[in-house]
Amino acid sequence: MLLVAALCLAAVEDPALAEQIAESGDTMLPRLISGDFQAIDLDADNAAMSWERVVARLSDYARSPGVAPHAFDVLLTQAEDLWSEVLESGEMARPRIRDGESGPWDAAEVPVSATVERLDYGVLKVPRLEGVRIHPLNAGGHTVGVVLSLGDHAFSLQAFRAPAGPIWGEVRPKVIQDVRNRGGTAEDAESSFGCEVCAQIPVIKDGRQVLQPTRIVGCDGPGWLLRGAYGGPSALADVVDPRAHHLFTQAVVDLSAAANQVDAPQEITALEIRWPATE
CATH class of the missing domain: 3.40.1000 (Protein Transport Mog1p; Chain A)
Structure with missing residues (x-):
């Protein structure tokens, strides 16, 4: 989850990365950035962004021209703070069961x-x-x-x-x-x-x-x-x-x-x- 938060922050800081993600058809990151934390759940098409793609996109970001060598460490620190705020908000623990969108x-x-x-x-x-x-x-x-x-x-x-x-x-x-x-x-x-x-x-x-x-x-x-x-x-x-x-x-x-x-x-x-x- 920390890596997902880091990718969200990277997409906010790098418009080119955000555009690349949008063009790929991945929907999880745009939803998370807009505050829709339910996007972390798998949807009907199992279409939460795979962890392999998360790591790959973060690697691409770290190797991008103009990104400082220590930028990734800073990004992870910021992501940890962001994830702590999300957990403290209670949104991730909100019941999502037989609510019209989820079953069983x-x-x-x-x-x-x-x-x-x-x-x-x-x-x-x-x-x-x-x-x-x-x-x-x-x-x-x-x-x-x-x-x-x-x-x-x-x-x-x-x-x-x-x-x-x-x-x-x-x-x-x-x-x-x-x-x-x-x-x-x-x-x-x-x-x-x-x-x-x-x-x-x-x-x-x-x-x-x-x-x-x-x-x-x-x-x-x-x-x-x-x-x-x-x-x-x-x-x-x-x-x-x-x-x-x-x-x-x-x-x-x-x-x-x-x-x-x-x-x-x-x-x-x-x-x-x-x-x-x-x-």
Whole structure:
């Protein structure tokens, strides 16, 4: 994020660089410069400027004629100050979930962005992101969700039938107590995911128990709850990983694809997904 802030400042100082970015079709920098911090999120076309392009453009700027050798160091210092101001403003933590522009969506709703390519797992439709590996989440002999590998982080998604209406507010205290009972720590929080649980969950790693930072998120939809757990070293960072936010808020829940529709129980139940034979 610091590099993105540095590129914003460089584009403000160098009109030629700003023009080059505009001509390339990249939309993130112009939006950020105008104060639209939601541009950091991936959009429907996964069109946030790639980190490789950010680094490349900063390198081009540093090598530009007339740019002093120490200019890049000054730029990073200014970018750090700018990013601190952004974080203190609270804009990056403002909930952006089921607000008309972001989901997660119900299959019957409009708009469900058709430009987002999704992998069909029956009840759960998951956005496709390049470089993200997807594995089945199994429980009790059934496949009940997906686990998405994001480098040294993992993000699990699971859908539940919730016929009695919104339940995330009731579920969170139970999640917190469960984590504490297992020897971890957990507390209510809020981010761009909305109301969530920030936890340190005991896991076994390399033969010993450690506490893994984990962000547990949830969202109520019509008759369902979508729950996610994002774990890894930076899971509790001040700014949510835009990949995780995109995967969660562009997911689609389709209760019509659930098994046993006639005998569907009225209590909260985990929904089994359809795992493709080719996966």
